[in-house]
Amino acid sequence: MIIKNRCETLELLVLRYLNTRTNLPESELSHYRLLEKGFEGETNFDQLVENLQGDFIGMFDLLFEINNTIFQIDSLIISGENIYLFDVKNFDGDYYVCSDNKWYSITEIEIKNPIHQLNRCETLLKRLLQNIGCNQLISSNVIFINPNFYLYQAPINLPIIFPTQIKRFLQKLDLTLQKSKIKDKQVKLAEKLLAHNLDTSPYIRKPEYTYDQLKKGIYCKECHSFEVYTNSKMVVCKICGFREKIENSVLRNIEEYKVLFPDKKITTSSIQEWCKIIDSVTTVRRIISINHKPVGKFRNTYYIDK
Ligand SMILES: [Zn+2]
Known part of the structure; x- marks a missing residue:
């Protein structure tokens, strides 16, 4: 066991x-x-x-x-x-x-x-x-x-x-x-x-990086290429043809955002900018809401883990 x-x-x-x-x-x-x-x-x-x-x-x-x-x-x-x-x-x-x-x-x-x-x-x-x-x-x-x-x-x-x-x-x-x-x-x-057991090591070595330095967008889960396009349900890789449900792709991207920028707030606009290729705000909001809950109202709404 x-x-x-x-x-x-x-x-x-x-x-x-x-x-x-x-x-x-x-x-x-x-x-x-x-x-x-x-x-x-x-x-x-x-x-x-x-x-x-x-x-x-x-x-x-x-x-x-x-x-x-x-x-x-x-x-x-x-x-x-x-x-x-x-x-x-x-x-x-x-x-x-x-x-x-x-x-x-x-x-x-x-x-x-x-x-x-x-x-x-x-x-x-x-x-x-x-x-x-x-x-x-x-x-x-x-x-x-x-x-x-x-x-x-x-x-x-x-x-x-x-x-x-x-x-x-x-x-x-x-x-x-x-x-x-x-x-x-x-x-x-x-x-x-x-x-x-300690959950995390107190000696985490992290390189210096900023948000602006990093390439935005969703990349293919299989070959890591940013050459992907979306249809209504899937993110499809132009290089290897791998298809991933749009929800899974966006949630994967949100997890990365949280790991890389633990101090930044999750908002529809921050995630839309981070994912880059999802045009519909409604889609971004719907996917964030799968495992996050909103805090605040209207323009100041941000999301935390459910
Ligand atoms: Zn690929």
């Missing part, structure tokens, strides 16, 4: 939307690509965990604070017997480990040692568990999810699951999970952990 799913972080969403509506500087672009790739790897692993048949409580993407230290957990499985901690890496290409435990990509760029990161995470989780009255042992592993990953000179005893080992590892884990049952004690532990 999965009780905590993964969502994109605010930072990833902002960068994703900015990447479509403006040209990100090279440094932001490479950071954005790393975040997108990490998220893809993590969701791929989530799906594998969701398919497990045994009895377990699964929690994805947790963020905790202990003694002023923030730490994040990619994936946590609580079984009747054990706690499994996973850090998921979507590294692509060849890497090697040196005898001094430093990790490098094949192009000689040193990267953070994933085992050190895992150990730090395990230590902090142990401390958090002790604080909430749990002394359960933790089994921790780094999952390298990308089939194109290869690590030269890897010592045999590292807590690493390589891409070609994931299937076997999860089959074995599933057999273990099927042998034990989740009891009240584990449910209570999961509830306590959820209560400690």
Whole structure:
């Protein structure tokens, strides 16, 4: 049973939307690509965990604070017997480990040692568990999810699951999970952990941007092209032919507007300008009203979440 799913972080969403509506500087672009790739790897692993048949409580993407230290957990499985901690890496290409435990990509760029990161995470989780009255042992592993990953000179005893080992590892884990049952004690532990989970990181890194810098309009959900036209019911992409219900397109655009400009008010005119291609004010108002309610009257009306 999965009780905590993964969502994109605010930072990833902002960068994703900015990447479509403006040209990100090279440094932001490479950071954005790393975040997108990490998220893809993590969701791929989530799906594998969701398919497990045994009895377990699964929690994805947790963020905790202990003694002023923030730490994040990619994936946590609580079984009747054990706690499994996973850090998921979507590294692509060849890497090697040196005898001094430093990790490098094949192009000689040193990267953070994933085992050190895992150990730090395990230590902090142990401390958090002790604080909430749990002394359960933790089994921790780094999952390298990308089939194109290869690590030269890897010592045999590292807590690493390589891409070609994931299937076997999860089959074995599933057999273990099927042998034990989740009891009240584990449910209570999961509830306590959820209560400690932070919704958003206090350290959100956001690039500078203004409303005027961004391209307005609705873009195709499939190919991200702004070359779209509307008929009475659909937004249609001129490039790939993808068709989306006009309501869904506008609501998607409103969500982007809210993420990018949380301080701006939702009004029919602001959304009409943001969507650019919807000529009818009545249509804009009708679609905003699907999941927003009006505040104020006449010309000063703005909308908040229902
Ligand atoms: Zn398209």
